Amino acid sequence: MEWTIQDLGAVGEFIGAIGVVITLVYLAHQIRQNTAQLKQNIPTAKAAAVNASNIGVLSALASCESLRRLLSPV
Numbered sequence: 001m002e003w004t005i006q007d008l009g010a011v012g013e014f015i016g017a018i019g020v021v022i023t024l025v026y027l028a029h030q031i032r033q034n035t036a037q038l039k040q041n042i043p044t045a046k047a048a049a050v051n052a053s054n055i056g057v058l059s060a061l062a063s064c065e066s067l068r069r070l071l072s073p074v
Contacts (some may be wrong), residue, residue, distance in 0.1 A: 061067050
């Protein structure tokens with residue numbers, strides 16, 4: 001059996017279609033992994049944001065002389 005250019009083209013398209021399907025399955029798997037990782041990182045990100053906010057408030061309080069005198073023990 002001799003292969004024509006059309007036969008080779010059909011085989012190439014079939015192999016390309018299989019490659020596309022494999023790529024889509026791989027990408028779906030990667031997106032699921034990324035989503036799971038992001039969900040795990042949410043509590044850490046929230047804690048870091050709260051800490052940064054607290055540091056800002058404490059630093060503002062420390063720089064205000066009248067508040068320092070008000071809050072300091074006798």
